[in-house]
Amino acid sequence: MRGGIPLPNGFSPSGHIAIITAPLAGHVNPVQVLARALEARGWRxxxxxxxxxxxxxxDPALGFSALPGGxxxxxxxxxxxxxEPTGPVRLTRMIRAxxxxxGRLLDEAPAVLERTGVTAVLADAxxxxxxxIAQKLNLPYAVATTGLPLLGEPDVPPAFLGWRYRSDRWGRFRNxxxxxxxNLLMRPITRVVETRRRQWGFEEGAAPRVQVAQCPRGLDYPRRSLPSTFLYGSPWRSEESHEPDLPDDGPPLVFCSLGTxxxxxxxxxxTMAQACAxxxxxxxxxxxxxxxxxxxSALPGDPLVRAFWPQTAVLRRCSAAVLHGGFNTVLDALAAGVPIVALPIGFEQPATAARxxxxxxxxxxxxxxxxSRTLANALREVIDQPSYARAARGIAAEIAAGAGAPGAADAITAALATPA
Incomplete structure (x- = not known):
């Protein structure tokens, strides 16, 4: 038993898990930390x-199998x-892409999984x-939720809209x-999946054995119909090996990031640099x-600038963060107890900002x-009003008590070890 998840007596995993996710750093980075924890439990x-x-x-713990087409x-x-994910034309192009x-994964991944001896699938939500793909190959699968839970229910708005939570009649009507x-916008993706489902002879999808999430419960909206297989969690992160080279005295620091x-x-x-100054x-x-x-060099206000910082370590030294609302960076800021001014650009960022x-x-x-004036006013308020940092520290305590990637790996291992 690890992290509170019991494993079957004598069970030692020796299978091969294939991860199917979006080819983006915001998804691959956390799942490869999860892969390291799964490797420690005997999985390839x-x-x-x-x-x-x-x-x-x-991370060498995560192997790679390429689709045959270049x-x-x-x-x-x-x-x-x-x-550029915003605007109707750009949004349509993004969904079609x-x-x-x-479609490419559905065409080519099944043969790759068979050739490499995959015994289970970990599917990003x-x-x-x-x-x-798991159903076609008759493989058990688990779901990894790297961002907000994608679980539709009447009281909770879609995870791509920055609507506040309302559980009354008007809120449900709006939702x-x-x-x-x-659903209308997502029809290009739905058509690809449903067409392939019919071709493969499946009327409806099999349920995942377990759904593990980075999201702490306290960050999500209240839910009334959470699946029994869904587990809230805490960020999937590796320990950073060095402290950032930051000044120990001087003005307070504000971490500013728009992701990759x-x-x-x-x-x-x-604008961020001017507002901070x-x-x-x-x-x-x-x-x-x-x-x-x-x-x-041209940025105003004497900022400290790098392509990448050791993010979790930097945030521990900051008084606030200005973020685009990318889920991983938001989790890191909250884990450090740092209040946030969110500037959501697209994807699930408005919904994360609303939470x-x-x-x-x-x-x-x-x-x-x-x-810069509007941003400066917001920054001044979240820094000067203690309630913002107090709320962030509340989620930080929940995150600190969570089991992170090891707990998620235990839940996946226990679920995949259980006969269907």
Whole structure:
């Protein structure tokens, strides 16, 4: 027994788990930490995707099996659609590109899994190909939820909309409309999955053995119909081996990040740096490789700038964070007890920002036409009003008590070890 999850007597896993996820750092980074914990329990673990995704794998605990088709151009086009995810035309392109990626996995991954001796599947909740591939090959599967839970129910808005929680009649009416529009927009992906399901002779999908999430319960909206297989958790992170090179005295520090996909927004980083300077703070900017050296040097307000910082260690030294609402960075900020000003750009970021506000751990502003003055006012409030840090520390305590990747690995191992 590890992390409170009992394993069958005498069970020692020796199978091969294939991870099917989105080929993005925000998904691959946490699942490869989970892969390390699964390897420690006796599993062999491999990510299965297009060859171009192999560069995202940085932990040797996670192997890689490439789909046979090259199609680097398709991969690059997919990434390009994610850089600007807002607006009806861009959103449509992104959904179509995601549908094509799902179709590619359905076409080619089953043969790869058979060839490499895969015995179980770990499917990221954002990629619908995983469960269907597992069903085709008659393999047990678990679901990894790296972001917000994608569990539709009447009181909870769709996980891509920044609506506040309302459990009254109006809230349910609004949510029904939200789900109807979401389902309509997602039809390109749904058609790919349903067409393949019919071709393979499946009327409906098999249920996962377990669904593990990074999300702590306290960050999500209240739920009335949570599946019995769903487990809230805490971030899947490795220990960072060194402390950041940051000044020990001087102005308070504010961590500023837009993740890896939106890290080229120089004007938004300039606004962050100006806002920090306006309140007597110093921005610590991580741009994910999106800025050139000249663009780094041109940022105002004397910020500390790098492509990447040891994020969890930096956040422990900061008084606040300005974030785009990417789920991993939000979790890291809350784990450090740091209040947040969220500037959601797309994907699930508005919904994550709405949960931060409901929690009382921060504020949210629109990044469009954002002024340094507006951001400075928000930063001053979340730093000066103790209630914001107190709310963040409340979630930090829940995260600290969680079992992280080891607990998720135990739950997956116990579930996959149990006969259907």
């Amino acid at each position: 673990v491999s990510l299965v995707h297009m060859a171009a995704a192999e560069g995202l794998v940085t 199609a680097a151009a398709m991969f690059d086009a997919y990434i390009d659609t994610l850089v 995601s549908a094509a990626m799902t 954002v990629e619908p190909a995983g469960p269907l 029904r409309g939200g789900y109807a529009v979401t 996909l939106q890290g080229s927004r120089r004007a938004l980083f300039a 306006a309140i007597g703070a110093r921005a610590v900017i991580g741009h994910g490789g999106g800025l050139s050296r000249d663009e780094e 931060i506000v409901r929690l009382g751990a921060g504020q949210t502003l629109s990044p469009r036409r954002l002024s």
